[in-house]
Amino acid sequence: MTRYVPLVSIALTLSVLATPALRVAAAQDARLAERLDKVTLGAVNAIVDSARAAKLPTAPLVDRALEGAARGSDGDRIVNAVHQLSLRMRAARGVFGPSASADEIKAAAAALDAGVGQRDLARLHSAAGRRPATMPLAVLTDLVGRGVPVPTAAEVVLQLTRARTSDSELAMFQRNVRGDIDRGADPSVAATTRARGLVARSVPAKPLE
Amino acid sequence: MRNIARELRVPIHVSESFDARVMDAVRALPPHRRTTLWSRLTTPRTRTVRVSPLWWGLAAAGIGVLAALGAIDAYSDVNQAAQPLVAALSAPQKAERPERVQFVLVAPEAKKVAVVGDFNGWDSRHAQYQAQHRGGGVWSVTAAVPVGHHRYSFVVDDSVWVADPYAPRVVDSDYGVANSALVVEHQQ
Numbered sequence: 129m130t131r132y133v134p135l136v137s138i139a140l141t142l143s144v145l146a147t148p149a150l151r152v153a154a155a156q157d158a159r160l161a162e163r164l165d166k167v168t169l170g171a172v173n174a175i176v177d178s179a180r181a182a183k184l185p186t187a188p189l190v191d192r193a194l195e196g197a198a199r200g201s202d203g204d205r206i207v208n209a210v211h212q213l214s215l216r217m218r219a220a221r222g223v224f225g226p227s228a229s230a231d232e233i234k235a236a237a238a239a240l241d242a243g244v245g246q247r248d249l250a251r252l253h254s255a256a257g258r259r260p261a262t263m264p265l266a267v268l269t270d271l272v273g274r275g276v277p278v279p280t281a282a283e284v285v286l287q288l289t290r291a292r293t294s295d296s297e298l299a300m301f302q303r304n305v306r307g308d309i310d311r312g313a314d315p316s317v318a319a320t321t322r323a324r325g326l327v328a329r330s331v332p333a334k335p336l337e
Numbered sequence: 338m339r340n341i342a343r344e345l346r347v348p349i350h351v352s353e354s355f356d357a358r359v360m361d362a363v364r365a366l367p368p369h370r371r372t373t374l375w376s377r378l379t380t381p382r383t384r385t386v387r388v389s390p391l392w393w394g395l396a397a398a399g400i401g402v403l404a405a406l407g408a409i410d411a412y413s414d415v416n417q418a419a420q421p422l423v424a425a426l427s428a429p430q431k432a433e434r435p436e437r438v439q440f441v442l443v444a445p446e447a448k449k450v451a452v453v454g455d456f457n458g459w460d461s462r463h464a465q466y467q468a469q470h471r472g473g474g475v476w477s478v479t480a481a482v483p484v485g486h487h488r489y490s491f492v493v494d495d496s497v498w499v500a501d502p503y504a505p506r507v508v509d510s511d512y513g514v515a516n517s518a519l520v521v522e523h524q525q
Contacts, residue, residue, distance in 0.1 A: 187455075196512060198453060295522060
């Protein structure tokens, strides 16, 4: 049997067959290689690969490493930060389920980092229903960061979410509470007072008899 | 048949000058052209390939395995991409188009202010996120930010990281410095 065998076609065939391996290499963010040393890069890539295998969003992990590099953190700290974020995202996905968006998982991971418990996250997720819980989570994280105790902050945001408060109203609520706290108000009192006003507004008034 | 066999058994006498004539003919051939790697790869050549059916089978099985691996890899990518899609079905439709966001910081003493965040790889040299001094210590920049949840900060004079005082705060137990949160929604 005689065959014409051009070597270029063999090379092309091999390159096509090697596509999966090339795609894995390309999936590793080139920015990480530019900003991290080899040891840190290897550890971060291992965490990212593990997250990818677990069907978790990987972009937040890459961003976390890039942030550490931009802040001038050492390699150990960067690897630890990326690892901790991956654990928090796994926990968040466990609460929110596989249908959660990457934004919700990111916001929930930030809430967990602030000290919010998984039980509170589950209640918030349940109260949000079909609406994305991203904004309520961001406000909850902010309140805790400004000194509102976690149980109070969680209860306040839960009430607002159940009252179907819009994202723009939540953003305004956060600004108002921040302003109150900056002017010396007690964080818990500021949050509960502002929330009470919003919830009352969202409940339709009874018609006059 | 006997006649043919008899003829074949007759010894053949080759002329003594035969070898010399053959070598002269070889020397008269033009010198062999130097080949480059590119010409080796591109010049068509004829090869005789004898492959048993067993090897064909093995080659087909190998290609099948590689194709299956590629399909699995592609499936995992599709599956990851499908997660936001599932969320989008139960949420307001999100556009991939970035939205314009204004960042403002009051920093009267600053010489330079940049915005860093997960939307620009935390790169303080990113040209689109360099704030301009508007006077009176007010710095601002309006830039395109993808729809979604983001963390960001200001970098003053290439060294001091400042969270946006007017934005939701994100506690950071890992790096120890709070960032700001930004939720960008698709504008109707």
